[in-house]
Amino acid sequence: MSASHIPQPDTPALRLEGIVKTFPGVRALDDVGFDVRAGEVHALLGENGAGKSTLMKVLAGMYEPDEGSIYIEGEAVTMRSPLEAKARGVVLIHQELSLAEEMSVAENIYLGELPRKSLGRVDWKTLHSNAQAILDRLKCGFDSKRQVGTLSIANQQMVEIARALTVEAKVVVFDEPTASLTDAEKVVLFDIINDLKARGAGIVYISHRMDEIFTLADRISVLRDGGYRGTLIKSETNEDEVIQLMIGRALDLTRRRAAAKTGKVALQVEGLSCGKLFEDVSFELREGEVLGFYGLVGAGRTEIAETLFGLRKPSAGRILIDGTEVEISSPADAIKKGISLVPESRKEQGLVLGMNCRDNITLPQVGDLTKGPFVSDGAEIAIFDRYYEALKIKTPSWRQAVGNLSGGNQQKIVIGKWLAMNPRILIVDEPTRGIDVGSKSEIHDLIRTLAGEGYAVIVISSEMPEVMHVSDRIVAMFHGRIMRSFTTEEVTEDNLVAAISGIETDKVA
Amino acid sequence: MSHSVLKSPLGWLAGNPIWGFIALIFIFFSFANPYFFALQNFQNILVQTSTIGVIALGMTLVMINGNIDLSVGAVVALAASLCVDIQGWSLFADWGNWAILPGVVAALLAGTALGALNGLIVWKTGVDAFIVTLGAMLGVRGLVFVYTKEQSFFAMNFSFSDFGSSSIGPIPTLAALFLICTAIVHFVLSRTVHGRNTYAVGGNRSAAVNAGIRVGPHMMINFMIVGFLAALAGVTLSSQMGAATPNLGTNYELWVITSVVLGGTKLKGGAGTITGTLGGVLAIGILRNGMNLMQVPAFYVLVILGSILIAVLLLDKQLNRKGKEELRL
Numbered sequence: 021m022s023a024s025h026i027p028q029p030d031t032p033a034l035r036l037e038g039i040v041k042t043f044p045g046v047r048a049l050d051d052v053g054f055d056v057r058a059g060e061v062h063a064l065l066g067e068n069g070a071g072k073s074t075l076m077k078v079l080a081g082m083y084e085p086d087e088g089s090i091y092i093e094g095e096a097v098t099m100r101s102p103l104e105a106k107a108r109g110v111v112l113i114h115q116e117l118s119l120a121e122e123m124s125v126a127e128n129i130y131l132g133e134l135p136r137k138s139l140g141r142v143d144w145k146t147l148h149s150n151a152q153a154i155l156d157r158l159k160c161g162f163d164s165k166r167q168v169g170t171l172s173i174a175n176q177q178m179v180e181i182a183r184a185l186t187v188e189a190k191v192v193v194f195d196e197p198t199a200s201l202t203d204a205e206k207v208v209l210f211d212i213i214n215d216l217k218a219r220g221a222g223i224v225y226i227s228h229r230m231d232e233i234f235t236l237a238d239r240i241s242v243l244r245d246g247g248y249r250g251t252l253i254k255s256e257t258n259e260d261e262v263i264q265l266m267i268g269r270a271l272d273l274t275r276r277r278a279a280a281k282t283g284k285v286a287l288q289v290e291g292l293s294c295g296k297l298f299e300d301v302s303f304e305l306r307e308g309e310v311l312g313f314y315g316l317v318g319a320g321r322t323e324i325a326e327t328l329f330g331l332r333k334p335s336a337g338r339i340l341i342d343g344t345e346v347e348i349s350s351p352a353d354a355i356k357k358g359i360s361l362v363p364e365s366r367k368e369q370g371l372v373l374g375m376n377c378r379d380n381i382t383l384p385q386v387g388d389l390t391k392g393p394f395v396s397d398g399a400e401i402a403i404f405d406r407y408y409e410a411l412k413i414k415t416p417s418w419r420q421a422v423g424n425l426s427g428g429n430q431q432k433i434v435i436g437k438w439l440a441m442n443p444r445i446l447i448v449d450e451p452t453r454g455i456d457v458g459s460k461s462e463i464h465d466l467i468r469t470l471a472g473e474g475y476a477v478i479v480i481s482s483e484m485p486e487v488m489h490v491s492d493r494i495v496a497m498f499h500g501r502i503m504r505s506f507t508t509e510e511v512t513e514d515n516l517v518a519a520i521s522g523i524e525t526d527k528v529a
Numbered sequence: 530m531s532h533s534v535l536k537s538p539l540g541w542l543a544g545n546p547i548w549g550f551i552a553l554i555f556i557f558f559s560f561a562n563p564y565f566f567a568l569q570n571f572q573n574i575l576v577q578t579s580t581i582g583v584i585a586l587g588m589t590l591v592m593i594n595g596n597i598d599l600s601v602g603a604v605v606a607l608a609a610s611l612c613v614d615i616q617g618w619s620l621f622a623d624w625g626n627w628a629i630l631p632g633v634v635a636a637l638l639a640g641t642a643l644g645a646l647n648g649l650i651v652w653k654t655g656v657d658a659f660i661v662t663l664g665a666m667l668g669v670r671g672l673v674f675v676y677t678k679e680q681s682f683f684a685m686n687f688s689f690s691d692f693g694s695s696s697i698g699p700i701p702t703l704a705a706l707f708l709i710c711t712a713i714v715h716f717v718l719s720r721t722v723h724g725r726n727t728y729a730v731g732g733n734r735s736a737a738v739n740a741g742i743r744v745g746p747h748m749m750i751n752f753m754i755v756g757f758l759a760a761l762a763g764v765t766l767s768s769q770m771g772a773a774t775p776n777l778g779t780n781y782e783l784w785v786i787t788s789v790v791l792g793g794t795k796l797k798g799g800a801g802t803i804t805g806t807l808g809g810v811l812a813i814g815i816l817r818n819g820m821n822l823m824q825v826p827a828f829y830v831l832v833i834l835g836s837i838l839i840a841v842l843l844l845d846k847q848l849n850r851k852g853k854e855e856l857r858l
Contacts, residue, residue: 329739352741361739369739372732374799383729384740387722394720437740 031094033058033222034079034110034191039088041074048074049085052248054241056191056222061213063233063254064226065266066243066456072226075243076193079224080112081105092190103132109190111183113197117176121169126151128168129182154182158212173317174205181212192216193224198232199454202316202482203517210236228456230259231485242266263457282492283307285343286476287359287445289328292337297323298500301337305445305478310471312491313480315520320500321480322364325447329361330354341445355384360438362431364449364480370434373423377415378404380422381437407436411466428459435466446470447478452486464490484513496520546845547792547808551815558819565822568699575704576769578814580605582707582807583762584781585788586714587755589806592789593718594751595731595798596651596658600665601759601785604643605778606673608636608763613682613773616689626688637760643669644756648749666782673775681774690771703765710758715803727751731798787838788813793845812841 032055041049049071056062066072077083079090081099089096092108099105102112119128127134129151135143151164160178162171168179177197184192194213198206213236217223227233233240234254241251242265249265287305292298298320305311313321326332328339330348338345341357348354354361363369371380382389382400389399404418411432415425422433431451438446451467452460467490471477481487487494494506496519503519542549558565584601591598615621616632624630647665651658684690695702718724729737730744737744762781767773792809794801813834820830 331738350741350743351739352743355741363739368733369735372729372736372799374732375728379725379728383725383737383742386725390722394716395722395725 032056032091033060033093033220034224035091035094036075037089037091039075039078039085039090041078041083041085048246049078050246051088052243052246053088054248054251056224058190058220058222059217060238061217061223061225061236063237063240064224064243065228065233065240065262070243070266070456071246072243073195074246076112076195076224076226079105079110079191079193081110106187109187110193111185111187111189111191112193112195113180113184114195117173117180119168119176119179121167123168124164125155125162125166125168125171125179125182126164128179129154129164129186131183133186150186151182154185157185157215158182159208174201177201177205177209181209188219189216189221191222191224193226195226196228196454197225198227198229203484204316206232228454228460229483230262230457233262234259266457282309283474286341287328288338288340288343289324290338290340292324292327292339293335294323294327294332295335296500297332298497301502303495303502303505305476307444307474307476308471309493310467310477310479310491312487312494313478313497314482314484314487314494314516315497317482319497319520321497322449323500325361325449325478325480328354328445328447329359355441355443358442358444360441360443360446362434362438362446362448362451364453366427366430366434370437371422371430374421376419377408377413377422377425377433378418380433381407381440383437384441403440407432407440410439411436412462426456426459428455428462431455431459431463432466435463439470443475445476445478447480449480450482451479451490452481452483460486484516488513488516545793545802545805545808547805547812547841550841550844551808551812554812554815554819558815558822562819562822565819570818570822572696572699572701572704574811574814574818575707576701577818578810579703579707580762580766580769581781581784581788581813582810583710583765584755584759584785585792585806585810586710586803587751587758588785588789589792589794589801589803590714590718590724590727590751591658591755592786592794592796593731593798593801594727594748595734596748596751597662597786597796598644598647598658598752598755598759599662599782600643600647600669601755601762602778602781603666603669603673604640604756604759605763605766605781606773606775607643607669607676608640608760609767609773609777610673610677610682610775611639612636612764613684613689613767614677617682617685626686629686629689633764636764637757640756640758640760640763641753642756644753644759645749647756648745648752651752652745652749677773677775679775681772683772684767687771689768693765693768693771703769706761706765710761711803711807714754718803723747723750728799731800733799784813787834791838791841 035055037053039049039052052071052075064072074083078085081101081104084100090099091097092110097108099108099110120131126148130147135146135150137143148164155162155164158178158181160175162175168176171179197209201209213223213225225233225236237254239251239253240257240262242249242262244266252262283306285304286307290302292301301324303311313324315321323332327334328348330350330353339348340346346357348357348359367373372383378400381404386395389396401418407413413432413436414429422430425433448467451463455463464486467477467479479487479490488511492508494511494516496503496506496516498520506516564570588598588601612632612635615635616628621628621631643665647662650656650661693703697705718727726737726742726747729740729742730747734744763778766777788809789806790796790809791812792801792805792807794805816834816837817830820833
């Protein structure tokens with residue numbers, strides 16, 4: 021937070037003027053213009069579908085704008101490919117990792133621009149020494165010869181960042197860089213960003229996370245519906261103002277406090293282990309209760325969910341539903357026993373993106389919706405309509421392919437799919453990952469409403485505000501073990517962080 | 530996807546550009562050659578395409594499912610050999626025309642069983658279908674040579690070979706058989722649970738698993754369907770020829786896959802339709818027939834067909850790129 025004095029050279033590192041980009045039927049960017057100064061972190065905000073990603077692709081040379089100009093250090097440029105953009109000093113750090121997993125870290129960093137010797141041979145020595153220098157600068161603890169696929173997601177993200185630093189970047193664009201990072205890893209990332217800033221680069225920082233933006237940014241620009249809505253100076257604004265600009269209305273972010281009316285125990289887990297992924301996990305879950313699982317990425321939360329859903333076989337321990345011990349052998353079996361899982365990654369695990377909305381919602385139960393040998397259209401549409409209304413899914417028609425919906429609406433499709441199965445126990449893994457602020461609170465409200473209707477809900481989240489906001493009790497995990505379980509009265513940000521970092525060890529069952 | 534775009538005729542055509550292409554070549558050949566536009570020639574085209582067409586129906590299911598079956602050509606030869614050989618066994622000597630039945634049944638069972646085996650291996654071992662069926666393609670062809678001792682079989686019962694050239698009214702029996710199969714597979718794919726799950730498994734396998742769909746059985750059923758249909762093609766082909774040779778069906782897998790892909794089915798699975806496949810099959814049939822009538826030398830026909838395959842897929846990519854924020858690569 022050292023934004024007391026912002027260097028203000030005459031020409032900004034990056035200036036956009038009247039950028040227009042249309043796709044058939046959509047005006048994705050409509051007259052967008054702002055500037056990014058050298059040595060500034062400029063946050064770019066907007067709901068999903070506001071045009072941020074399109075703008076970034078224009079900047080990175082992946083799209084050519086229909087109208088408008090891009091100036092880098094005052095010079096008008098056209099960029100026709102990512103490599104050309106990089107040569108101009110504009111680098112984009114992607115939200116989704118785009119690494120060649122079978123290749124080494126160094127090869128990935130210099131992908132497309134490997135140093136060469138005569139006859140087109142790769143100069144391995146230069147490659148690895150250059151790559152290692154960048155890794156050292158980023159304080160990465162792994163070798164440049166390591167195969168990328170063997171690294172953790174966070175370290176892969178570091179490789180993605182390292183890739184951007186092979187040139188002296190004038191403009192660095194971070195697109196949701198912390199989506200898969202833990203809090204500790206975020207600190208490292210923020211150091212890197214501040215370092216880049218100190219070297220005089222203009223940083224464009226895209227994120228949905230208000231706290232990060234208010235920690236890092238000097239100025240904040242907002243997009244809505246493809247249009248530019250203004251730039252705020254961080255020191256002169258607050259979250260409410262930013263959110264209002266983003267979604268065009270005010271948002272209630274007060275923490276829920278009303279004690280939930282919980283019913284009988286629906287799920288009991290005793291001493292559950294799965295190899296080294298998680299060990300000796302015990303907890304119980306009541307009807308009408310939201311149990312939050314909080315911990316760092318890799319703490320074993322997702323693996324517990326996968327075990328409860330029959331995707332993994334436990335190596336020890338018992339699972340009891342309504343007091344009866346059960347064995348869950350497959351997802352089909354879990355569904356039959358009333359357990360549903362909204363998976364961590366909706367695109368990879370939750371949705372068939374090319375399929376339409378209706379068919380995605382009825383996917384697990386289409387076998388029961390038959391009339392003679394055929395699937396009954398009417399029954400399917402009835403189910404779609406029910407959840408279309410209940411969850412306020414925004415889509416022009418059930419015929420729309422799910423891949424064309426925004427992240428929030430995609431998530432509602434996944435949730436609708438599972439509600440339609442009438443589960444008793446609903447596990448939601450990272451309910452709002454990559455979802456904009458407005459939809460986020462809708463999803464949170466939805467989870468609370470479901471608990472109110474008597475569902476037993478488990479919420480797994482890496483976001484502390486989310487887990488504190490939505491849960492009745494919170495289980496903190498560290499290295500595959502439950503460190504502590506909190507009620508909403510007990511929990512504070514401090515003791516929660518302590519528990520997931522392995523500091524607090526007095527376990528409370 | 531068949532469910533996502535289904536409004537204006539123009540929108541439908543953009544999703545199935547192959548039918549526009551068919552209209553184009555149909556008009557072209559009608560004007561270019563006096564013999565093309567004739568009922569008998571249309572009957573010819575339908576009979577000629579029925580063999581590849583029947584197999585392509587099954588291949589569409591397998592490919593939407595995210596798999597592929599390279600062994601269909603070999604299965605055609607095996608089924609044809611079994612069918613012709615068994616009906617000639619002395620065991621069935623006094624069965625009259627009924628002697629054909631055990632041959633046909635054995636051929637269809639063999640095809641279905643080989644499909645089941647392919648499916649089972651893909652399901653249980655997780656080895657890529659390309660590799661598994663590549664092995665099957667070589668292995669089954671070998672079996673055919675072992676079984677036939679490299680000899681051709683000739684059908685002694687003329688009723689069998691008459692069937693291949695018979696007609697129901699103006700429609701050749703084989704063409705009718707193909708169209709009936711097309712209708713059935715179309716309904717299986719577009720209206721049944723198995724069809725829906727076929728799309729789901731091919732579109733996103735882990736989402737399908739998470740939805741409790743048992744992926745393996747669906748894949749196996751589709752391999753059995755394509756095996757059955759390949760065997761059926763073997764039977765009809767041997768009926769047309771009144772004989773079976775061990776080299777029958779060579780390269781059929783390539784023609785089948787070409788037709789299916791031409792019809793808009795995606796190699797990586799999750800998308801495709803039977804109407805598209807029918808279009809792909811007819812397009813190739815019309816092109817071969819038309820060029821044949823115009824006496825284009827056979828090797829040039831191959832060159833032209835190859836070029837058209839690539840051109841049509843390119844066009845498809847252009848038509849379907851719009852509206853999506855596709856990256857320039």
